[in-house]
Amino acid sequence: MSSLSVVSNRILYWLMAILSLAVTLYGLANVMPAIGDFRIGPFEMVFFRATFFALCALVVMLGIFRKSDGSLAHRVVSAMAAIFTLGMLWSAWSFYQISSKLDEAMFLFGAREMWIALIASAGALFFCWRIWGVPVALLGLFGIAYMATGHHWPGMLQTINTGVTETLAQNLLYSLDSGILGSTFSIVITTVFPFIILGAVLEGVGAGDSMIRIAFSWMRRTAGGPAHAAVLSSGLFGTVSGSAVGNVVGTGVVTIPMIKRRGFTPNFAGAVEAAASTGGQIMPPIMGAAALVMADFVGVSYLTVIIAVLVPAIAYYASLFAMIVFESRRLGIRTGDEGDNGVERPTRQDYLNLLLIFVPLGLIVVLLITGLSPSGASISALALLFPLSFINPAVREKPIKLVQSLCAGGRTFSQLLMAIAAVSIVISALSVTGVPLKFGILLSSLVTDSLMLSLVIAAFCCVVLGMGMPTLPAYVTVATIAIPAMQQLGLEPLTAHMFVFFIAVASAITPPVAIAAFAAASISGGGPIGTSVQASKVGVMIFAIPFTFAFNPLLLTVEQAGAEFVLLSWLWLLAKLLVGILLVATALTGFDKRVLKIPEILVRLVAAGFLFAPGMFMDQIGVALAVAAVLWHRRADCKMYCMKVTG
Incomplete structure (x- = not known):
């Protein structure tokens, strides 16, 4: 040059x-x-x-x-x-x-x-x-x-x-x-912008590397090892970045090589990172920009959105952990100390650096509870973060990092604003031409009482529109078209918007254009399509959970979702969700205590479907099938054990 x-x-x-x-x-x-x-x-x-x-x-x-x-x-x-x-x-x-x-x-x-x-x-x-x-x-x-x-x-x-x-x-x-x-x-501008700047500063103050080291330390004795660490660190990092691709790039350069070294395939290593990073957009309290816009569209407080999404977000990350556990069993990967994984053990400073993330995020939650607006809460957290960042010696040595992070935030938002401009054009076109109303009439004429078909159509539109797009434009476009029709079929506004939000987030790992999976594949060396297919399998619950809370709005916890909160019913719903996650994880990996046969896989998937569906009759069928699947598996194990003993 x-x-x-x-x-x-x-x-x-x-x-x-x-x-x-x-x-x-x-x-x-x-x-x-x-x-x-x-x-x-x-x-x-x-x-x-x-x-x-x-x-x-x-x-x-x-x-x-x-x-x-x-x-x-x-x-x-x-x-x-x-x-x-x-x-x-x-x-x-x-x-x-x-x-x-x-x-x-x-x-x-x-x-x-x-x-x-x-x-x-x-x-x-x-x-x-x-x-x-x-x-x-x-x-x-x-x-x-x-x-x-x-x-x-x-x-x-x-x-x-x-x-x-x-x-x-x-x-x-x-x-x-x-x-x-x-x-x-x-x-x-008024809602999303301050959070994007806060996320840029949180990244800039240097707590990301500390999170990765701590996650590897906590997960080093699990069978999944670095794969579990990738899920944990990406979940934590996702609360800061709110960007699937940014999350993959920020944590994947460290986690993906370690996952491969542990014995997992390149496609699976990239898939775990992509699925975990995508989930960062549904992980409170910052989540993605679309969640902030959703609160304004629905007319509820951002705190309500945080409470509503909390259980589904935790359930999604629990499903990732379960998928890794059973994949580890299938590959014969044993629990071991990952002391030689190339990641340094966390120091006292690493744990101190976590204050740079959890104190500002905690302040946001407290201020939202007291009634402050999301923008006011994020600006207050930003004001606290600047003096607090000097806990990190790297910031004390180079305070210019704070200014650089502000510049990065402005650059990120400028790029996002161009996407907002494009989606605003679409919204204007839909508004002036009356397409949402016509779509609702057309959908109502096709299916008078089928909420499931309406949800499937909305999900399909969201995935198609989300191919290669940021979550926010995909969410806003589909929300404008499909949500009026979904509400006509009985969904409350918050539940309908949350459904579209989840599917819009999931489009980042959905083939054929899965931007988060493609980013992970570039690091893992796996195939882009193969990685995106694996990511869709590993993160399958991000598609299933929205259908679950659409039919069981109690899962969203808040009254605005359309169901009165009853503790016993809520706990029963969580228990069903947990069992369903385990059934799906074992079925899709094809392994529990041993390799599952095709009939066993089908029974587990059907049992999970009944457990996710509403109604006591469905629950009874789901529980019966789940018990039968487990007994079938245990009976085969006992039979094999007896043959070994007598043989």
């Missing part, structure tokens, strides 16, 4: 760092609560949305510039990024000029405003393509096309022609309720 290239790359680095830090500070100032009589934000709404969008576009553009290797293709992409950024800056200025006047007088949108809105949309979709891949961009492109041509479509898909020019201009850009800078933008 020439000296000129080095200098230009360094300049780009500092420009990007400064702008990323500006995004972070500007966004935090907008949601910062008042301190006595002192208040920085919130800023005037139209001005803030326009300027924040412009800052994020600049950050993303610089990120594309930095990735350029000087080849012709990269130079073309960089030139397009610069052109689209200029268009987006112009669009932001136009949005501020026009939207600030909409409250004062009616404004007639013309061709000029339509083309400005299309330029802003094209820029956002271009950046989505470069950051998140083709699926997100295509989804937004389809939304624009349907919005413009819907009045030409046949049958139920046909929309009312209200004028393409005004429809595109208002619903893509100039409305404060819909479009790129609409209500979804507002929700993400």
Whole structure:
């Protein structure tokens, strides 16, 4: 690399760092609560949305510039990024000029405003393509096309022609309720943004390595060894990052080689890490961005969401532990001390570093219980974390790490905002064309009383839309389309949204486009498709649990889920869930005390299905089949033992 290239790359680095830090500070100032009589934000709404969008576009553009290797293709992409950024800056200025006047007088949108809105949309979709891949961009492109041509479509898909020019201009850009800078933008800024910054700082203060060392130490004498450590560390790390791929990259580089060394296949090693990392998005208290948006959509407190998701999240991680146990038995891996696994034993400092995670997270829970908003709780935790981070000698030695983590948070959110822009286009298209209502009517005409079929259709849509996409866009899109129909069939809003949220999270390990599994495969050396298939098998309960609480809302614990809390019924439900998890784990690994025959596997899967279904009659069948499966297995074991003794 020439000296000129080095200098230009360094300049780009500092420009990007400064702008990323500006995004972070500007966004935090907008949601910062008042301190006595002192208040920085919130800023005037139209001005803030326009300027924040412009800052994020600049950050993303610089990120594309930095990735350029000087080849012709990269130079073309960089030139397009610069052109689209200029268009987006112009669009932001136009949005501020026009939207600030909409409250004062009616404004007639013309061709000029339509083309400005299309330029802003094209820029956002271009950046989505470069950051998140083709699926997100295509989804937004389809939304624009349907919005413009819907009045030409046949049958139920046909929309009312209200004028393409005004429809595109208002619903893509100039409305404060819909479009790129609409209500979804507002929700993400006020609720999700502070948590993303908190997660970036939690990662930056250096407790992640300590978590991995402690997890390996605690699990070194289990048969699964590093596989169990991967589940534990990824669960803890996931409460911080809220990103499946980020979790895989953050912990998998250490855990996956250790899992392979223990005797597991590369595909299984990657699958365990991918499944465990994906579960981080459902692990309280931070979870993923979609959970924060869900609380706002449903109209419940974020604390209610945390309580509701707690049992399903723990059950999911218990299922991962069970899958590893029976896979270890199948492969003949014995319990042993993993002292030579290449991971250093935890020190006193490692345990002290855990305070950097659990104290801020504990503060968030306490503040949510006392009634503070999620953004207020996250900002308070962030304020505590800065002085607390000096517990770590690495932070004391280089305090600049804190500033770097703020920059990383701003950069991460700028990239996420481009995906939010794309999904906002889709939401606007669905809203203006009435697709959710039509989908609900169509679904009701197909299945009058079948909640199961409705859930299967919603799950399928969520998996398809989630292929290669972040969880938040997948969740918001499917929620907009499918949830009204699900509610018509009797599901409470919280239960319906939680169902879609879980399946959207699960799309990260669902083939053929399983981004978390693909990331894990790149580390393990396994096949991407093979790893994603294994990850779907290892993490199968993330698909089964949503159907369970859809039919048994008591599992979500809170009244808003649609079931009155009765302790004995709740405990019985947990017992059924635990037995079902063990039955599924043994059936899918094909091993319990010995290899299971196909009839035994089928009986266990059917028994688990009955246990997950609602109703006392179903419970009785499930329990009877479970007991029969266990006795069948034990009888065969006893028979083999007697033959050995007498032989």
